[in-house]
Amino acid sequence: MKISILALFLLSGLAVFAGATKFDFKDPKNINNIIFQMDAPLESINGSGDEITGTVHFDPNAPSATKGTILLNSASLHVGNPVLKEHIHGPDWMNVKKHPTITFKLSKLENIRKKGLDFFADAKGKMTIRNVTIEMNIPIRLTYLKGLLEKRNRVPGDLLVIRSKFVIKRDDFGIRAGEKLEKVANEIEISLNVAGAAPTN
Amino acid sequence: MILFLRALGIISALSALAGLSLGIIIWNQHGARHGFWETSVQTTREIPIIEGMPELGFQQQVVWEDKLVFGIETLISGIIIFIVFMSICIVSFLISSKLSKKIVE
Numbered sequence: 001m002k003i004s005i006l007a008l009f010l011l012s013g014l015a016v017f018a019g020a021t022k023f024d025f026k027d028p029k030n031i032n033n034i035i036f037q038m039d040a041p042l043e044s045i046n047g048s049g050d051e052i053t054g055t056v057h058f059d060p061n062a063p064s065a066t067k068g069t070i071l072l073n074s075a076s077l078h079v080g081n082p083v084l085k086e087h088i089h090g091p092d093w094m095n096v097k098k099h100p101t102i103t104f105k106l107s108k109l110e111n112i113r114k115k116g117l118d119f120f121a122d123a124k125g126k127m128t129i130r131n132v133t134i135e136m137n138i139p140i141r142l143t144y145l146k147g148l149l150e151k152r153n154r155v156p157g158d159l160l161v162i163r164s165k166f167v168i169k170r171d172d173f174g175i176r177a178g179e180k181l182e183k184v185a186n187e188i189e190i191s192l193n194v195a196g197a198a199p200t201n
Numbered sequence: 202m203i204l205f206l207r208a209l210g211i212i213s214a215l216s217a218l219a220g221l222s223l224g225i226i227i228w229n230q231h232g233a234r235h236g237f238w239e240t241s242v243q244t245t246r247e248i249p250i251i252e253g254m255p256e257l258g259f260q261q262q263v264v265w266e267d268k269l270v271f272g273i274e275t276l277i278s279g280i281i282i283f284i285v286f287m288s289i290c291i292v293s294f295l296i297s298s299k300l301s302k303k304i305v306e
């Protein structure tokens with residue numbers, strides 16, 4: 001009896017992912033990126049990060065059950081000034097040696113609106129930067145392109161594009177909270193542009 | 202000596218103006234940015250998600266090009282050069298006028 005209940009429980013868990021397709025966000029074309037911008041009174045800092053990995057389970061028939069994790073290698077964060085880049089990577093700011101990844105763990109989608117090929121939604125999940133985890137709601141736009149992976153990567157399968165623009169505060173993640181605000185803004189505007197592939201074989 | 206000091210003063214004044222003008226011109230030509238110099242410049246391109254099918258939307262691609270762009274340090278250097286050479290100019294003119302007064306006396 002106990003075994004059959006356990007089997008049922010496991011099967012119900014599998015059923016959630018039964019219709020979902022696993023999309024891998026390690027882009028062989030190297031286009032996936034995040035762009036960040038900080039506008040402080042004395043200085044404006046623009047940069048990007050491009051070493052993105054992670055997987056997302058997505059089912060176009062049940063988009064609210066979308067789950068997954070997007071990871072960014074913090075050492076890939078780049079700005080134009082080499083001294084500034086060294087400071088950003090250093091122990092006082094991002095400390096990329098101690099905290100090599102920035103993670104967003106997506107737990108579900110809410111307020112889903114479908115418009116053509118796109119799904120607009122609020123992604124509920126946990127953002128981890130410098131070992132500080134905060135629950136966040138991020139507005140996202142998902143474009144599901146069934147069977148079109150072949151035209152992009154020459155491999156049969158599906159494609160899922162995630163785009164988002166949101167703001168985080170460095171205070172919230174303990175990145176020199178309240179310090180150097182005249183040169184490094186507290187609010188960091190982030191633009192996410194990633195495409196995930198789900199090859200059929 | 203007086204002639205040398207006056208010549209030094211004139212040369213210093215011209216150098217001060219040249220340094221300041223050069224600082225302002227270079228800073229302005231490189232975009233008059235508030236930030237410091239950069240050795241690479243970010244360019245954002247709109248790439249179709251699928252080549253030849255723009256109706257499916259675009260994805261932003263960031264490309265960093267190696268390029269030296271001067272920043273606010275150019276203007277600051279120009280101002281420092283101006284202050285240093287103008288100080289030399291003023292001091293040399295003051296000394297030369299004192300020397301000429303002594304000779305007259």
